[in-house]
Amino acid sequence: MRTCKHNRLAAILAALSVSLPALSQNIEPVPDMSLEELLDTDVVSASRKTQNQQHVAAAVFVITQEDIARSGARDLPDVLAMAPGIEVARIGNNRWAVSARGFNGRFANKLQVLKDGRSIYSPLFSGVFWEGEDTVLEDIERIEIIRGPNAAMWGSNAVNGTINIITRKARDTQGGLVAVRTGTEDKASITARYGMALGDSGHMRIYTKGTERRGGYDADGNRAVDKSDSGLLGFRADWLPSSGTRVFVNGETFRNRNNDIYNFADPLVPGYINPVESTMTLSGSHLQGRFESLRDDGSEVTIQAYLTQRLLEADYILREERTTADLDIQYRLAPIGSHEILVGANYRNSRDTISNASKYVSFNSRHEDFQLSSIFINDEITVIPKLLQVTLGARLEYNNLTGSALQPTARFLWTPNPQQTIWGALSHATRTPSRAEESASMAMQVIPPSSPYLPFPTLVTFGQNPGTKPESEKMDAAELGYRHRFGQNLSLDTTAFILRYRDAMSVVQGSTDLSHLPSYIEQYVVNLNGQRIRIYGLEMAMFAQLSPSWRLQPSYTWQHGTASAFGDPISEASAERDAKNPSPSAFLAFAAQLRADATPRLLAEIQEPQ
């Protein structure tokens, strides 16, 4: 199996080498065209993308608006699936699991995800409810995906990676847009946007989107219940009060409803599984503002604040209300010799109220007030101009659950010539336990009676260990990367990494409750920090623009993991699962995307230039 895949890789490489001579670069004659003709010429542009990626000491990948438009993607997870090294799995027709470098699952919890600088992961499980993040894809300028830790820059949770979604400036989305989509799954999706000028120096857009999606099909070919519908309404305004000063305000309100069957473990029902059909409603709104000022001496101040309000109501399961306020200040000093220093401070307060609605899931505290504050410094040092750059950074973070943590990073970027880049990084990152990890109880599974001497089923319940509190997970990473750009249209990007997790969350056997006898035995399992996991991996990605309409982006990821256990049967099983999650079998996926503009989709668009 493995050799077969290697052969395919070799075949693609051979096919590409044939076309290489056509891609070589020299100064081309400049055509004599009028402005009208130039503005009317369609062009495929990749340069800006490779340009910026070339000078970053991290494993980055950028998805541009053009990539999104060509992909026919319907939602953010669809878009993210384009990026090499990002694992996107669809659980139902309305739910996804997104992760990088392993540990994927519905509750994948080691990614930092930002929309225009606003963190969108839910502290409930330290992951993103992707179904609640419906987005006007036409308004995305680019998505920067950074694999690997960079908590110094992006804060806690940026353990396995950071996804940075950047929307277009309001002045780039002027005029009207209506996009209507329909298909076998999406019953209908309608997007409308209108952009206008605000005085001499401001612009604004108002947008709305509604989507209704049918359920998928079950194994018997019957329509499943996992349908969903969502709607959102928002605006973005940008002002340019003076050169170098930018003001940005953005607000949105949304609602998503999705339906599914949740199989709960229940020792009292036949088959020990109680399927509960539940409708989950996610709704909320946010208001965000940012002020950026770039001064003449090269220093820059950025102040950002946002307030978000969220309500999650899962019928028969739970109800969570959450309010988050966040303030972030960054100051980039004017260059001092060969040093470019960025300092910053962040404060976040997230309060929740959780009410339990079922016997299967419960939280042992109704309210929580989570406070997080941090300061960071990042120094980019030009050691040898145009050849060697070293970056030293660290973030000191304090939260009221697990105390303080220092998250440093050291990186180098060596560019022997404009085509080649070699970079390396050593980083330490931590992940704060989620609300669920520190206070939830949940029925996990029922073990049927195993012998005639013990004729009772055992209910395994995930619970809290009285007297101990979960701690942060820690991760150390060493990464080494090599990028090579062959002219404008072909580039290679390789990253090797070793990740070492300490105090990783694992479950161990807890107390046994015999009070339910003779019906069943309740066996608790509890969280314990202390698992050690090691993951080695290699990521390779290629970008080849063979012609304006022909692009090839194969990527290949290999990972191997080992995890320690405590000698307890449950922790053994959990260690085995965590080590296998990033197993080669799961990631030996060789994806050659032959993308042409032949993606079957119907997109009617009325665009009126301002």
Place this chain on the structure above:
Amino acid sequence: MHSRRRLLRSVLAAGSAALLGLPLAYGQQAPLSDQQLRAAFVLNFIRYTEWPERAFAAPDTPLMLCVLGNDPTGVALGGLAGKTVKGRTIQVRTVNTADEARNCHALFFADADARRHVSILRAVQTLPVLTISDSDSFIDIGGMIGLLYLDSRLQFEVNLAVVQHSQLKSSSQLLRLARNVIESKAR
């Protein structure tokens, strides 16, 4: 079963033909590259700008187009050397410092170092130097003309306040075709 295999075979054949054939077809037709088009835009920006008399020593003084940085667009601008605009020959030169930039008629920023751009823009802001770049948000930081890539096309935006401050004149046609014209009190 057989027909399905035949279908698969023909799909594979078509696929490999396309894989090998398209790049060859590309080589033959040689459509204009992204960088060629960017350079052609720059030529038009120069064409549609009027410099004050004092910017040139003599009627036949060459027009100096300076390039700061060496990204692919900067390299492609080399193709403008020798072209003539209103009787003046374009000369292309690479510059590295603000001092060198003062003697240019047009200055293209061919990298993404916004902070360096700010200090150089500041140094030439009162001089008749047409500043152009395709770096992100160039006109926000006080640049005159920003090239954008939006909706599969190249477009441009003009910070007219900065142009006027430098005693240059942008033709009405240029402003009419711009995607955005900023007229704030911005320098």
